[in-house]
Amino acid sequence: MYYGNIKEFSVENGTGVRVSFFVSGCRHGCKNCFSEKTWNFEYGKPYDRAAEDKIMDALKPDYMEGITILGGDPLEPENQAEVLGLIKRIxxxxxxxxxxxxxxxxxxxxxxxxxxxxxIGISKEVDARNTINFYEPLIKDEKSRANTEYIREILENIDVLIDGEFMEPLKNLNLKFRGSSNQRVIDVRKSLESGQAVTIEEFMN
Ligand code: SF4
Structure with missing residues (x-):
């Protein structure tokens, strides 16, 4: 895995003061992506023990609330094993x-x-999105490339998932933590328990 940046003090990608870790590699190809250079799986530097230690050290102070892992896409299959390793260490x-x-x-x-x-867990909200073919992979029953041996453990060990591609027609600069309104801020524990996406309403307005 490669990474583009470790921001040791950031306030824009989640609540409180956090580390933001930008993983490289993304195949979604969203139109007007905010960071096309991160599509390249070899953008930036190789992720190694020193990078992991840097993240852990940056997270240690009491005022640090947590970490946000973003990209690129941390859930592209090539990235999942090392992302899981980091998450488990945290x-x-x-x-x-x-x-x-x-x-x-x-x-x-x-x-x-x-x-x-x-x-499992196809909510009304997602059904409604079918009209813009947002959910095409499920409708076709094609296995998502992100549905790997690691994915369940990753989900079980994170708190919040912001999901979905950036969709230019649904772009809204007023949204919290999201670029377009199809994206959701999801409480992962509650969602895994109930088998469907449970959004965090205070961040969805
Ligand atoms: S998922 Fe994110 S990084 Fe990937 S193309 Fe879409 S906006 Fe860009």
Whole structure:
């Protein structure tokens, strides 16, 4: 895995003061993406133990609320093993910190159980989005490339997921933490318990 930046003090990608970790590599190809250079899986520097230690050190002070992992897309399959390794280390060594993650994938395709062809947690909100073909991968029953052996453990160890591709026609500069209104700020624990995406309403206005 490569990464473009570790911002050791950021306030724009989540609540409180946080570390923002920008992973490289993304295949979503959103029109007018805010950072096309991060599509390249070899953009920036190789992620290694020194980078991981830098993140851990930056997270340690009491005033640091947590980390936001973004990109690129941290859930592209090439990135998942190392993202999971980092998340598990944070859970182990700094369990009081919260973990937010931005992805272009949608929650439902990440928890979809393709092995039994069972659709899980398709909410009314997502059904409504079918009119703009937002949810095409599920409708076609094609396995999402992000639905890997690592994905469940990643989801079980993060707090907040901001999901969905950036969609230019739905762009809204007034949204909190999101670029377009199709994207959702999701409470991951509640969503995994209920089997459908549960949004955090205070961030969805
Ligand atoms: S998912 Fe994010 S990084 Fe990837 S193309 Fe879309 S806006 Fe850009």
């Amino acid at each position: 859970r182990r060594e700094l369990p009081e910190k919260n973990i937010w993650l931005f992805t272009g994938f949608v929650f439902e395709e990440l928890i979809y159980d393709y092995s039994v062809n069972q659709k």
